[in-house]
């Protein structure tokens with residue numbers, strides 16, 4: 001970490017501004033070479049001209065200088081906010097490299113922040129999840145953890161476990177006959193709130209996993225019920241081809257919309273039916289696979305037709321997807337009704353939500369779907385949530401060690417009890433402090449984008 005690193009921190013593309021970041025001891029020197037300006041007051045936005053080493057002017061930009069240790073990485077840091085687009089930031093970065101910086105690797109700024117004690121592992125992870133978050137509540141929860149919410153949680157559990165060890169160690173010095181009779185119960189009772197807290201956090205974290213990743217919603221039904229029409233209505237654009245010919249949609253069509261505070265990937269699928277040709281059959285297989293991967297299914301039926309074998313086949317498929325959020329949508333409400341709705345619903349006793357009656361062709365569908373799904377997409381999140389698998393594993397290990405600790409208690413083996421609690425403490429520490437191997441840190445930071 002002795003060299004100075006630089007990278008473009010913003011996404012490539014036609015944005016209005018782009019940011020080049022520099023960190024390391026030569027930061028000021030590079031800034032001076034780039035701008036021909038001798039002095040930079042820390043934490044002040046300064047309008048600068050940026051030059052190539054040849055002397056050619058590259059851009060007019062805003063430069064910000066942060067003096068170590070008061071910076072993101074804990075080192076000298078500079079940010080150059082230049083004009084966006086694909087080229088300007090690249091040229092400025094190249095000028096920085098020519099002036100002595102080295103191109104940063106993915107996540108290297110955050111890695112330096114970590115090694116310089118600016119952030120612990122829980123905060124680094126929260127930061128990554130904040131960037132990845134597809135859901136407003138998850139993003140808010142991660143922002144709290146970035147500020148240290150998870151660190152505080154770990155600290156409170158740690159304090160409780162240390163107290164347990166302290167109690168055990170005092171009692172170890174007692175002769176066996178002097179130990180309180182109810183010792184196992186007493187210690188278990190002392191441990192219980194912590195154990196319950198950890199178990200609850202683990203449960204919630206697993207259950208809310210999908211919220212970090214956003215939802216996938218697939219629109220399924222037999223051909224011609226109006227799936228593509230509904231997709232178009234939800235996207236407010238003619239994205240999919242709509243036609244009265246059965247089998248028009250042969251591939252899955254996917255677009256992301258923002259619904260009830262979440263990014264939702266909408267999937268329009270090929271109508272599911274028997275006896276389709278080879279290409280359509282491939283599309284149907286894909287539809288079924290996407291349906292299985294979805295968290296939400298809109299099951300479409302056509303009000304203008306009586307229930308037939310193809311609908312029955314859809315009903316069979318739905319019966320195998322009972323763990324999902326399924327909404328029955330009765331389409332073509334503008335037509336003469338031939339569908340026996342009560343008979344249909346009778347076959348779907350596992351669906352809790354009332355069916356939604358609409359016309360994909362005629363009426364605005366987005367508010368209706370949004371409202372119908374709102375109760376199932378509720379996003380109350382606790383302050384502490386651990387979306388990363390490695391975090392959940394650390395929590396699981398902590399819980400397992402605590403459970404293991406109760407066994408020697410029954411035999412009044414306090415040393416062994418304390419030993420297991422120490423193991424629990426070690427597992428818990430994986431949430432906030434360095435992993436013991438460089439390799440694991442490497443894996444973690446490599447997931448970061450360049451410039452973070």
Ligand SMILES: Nc1nc2c(ncn2[C@@H]2O[C@H](COP(=O)(O)OP(=O)(O)O)[C@@H](O)[C@H]2O)c(=O)[nH]1
Nearest residue numbers: 224225226227228229242243244332359360361
């Ligand atoms: N009357 C009426 N026709 C509809 C409605 N929704 C779709 N259609 C028509 O039904 C046919 C099939 O629609 P499409 O969206 O391609 O169905 P898909 O095969 O399920 O994707 C087209 O002719 C649509 O115009 C609706 O709400 N009312």
Ligand SMILES: [Mg+2]
Nearest residue numbers: 227228248249
């Ligand atoms: Mg279609």
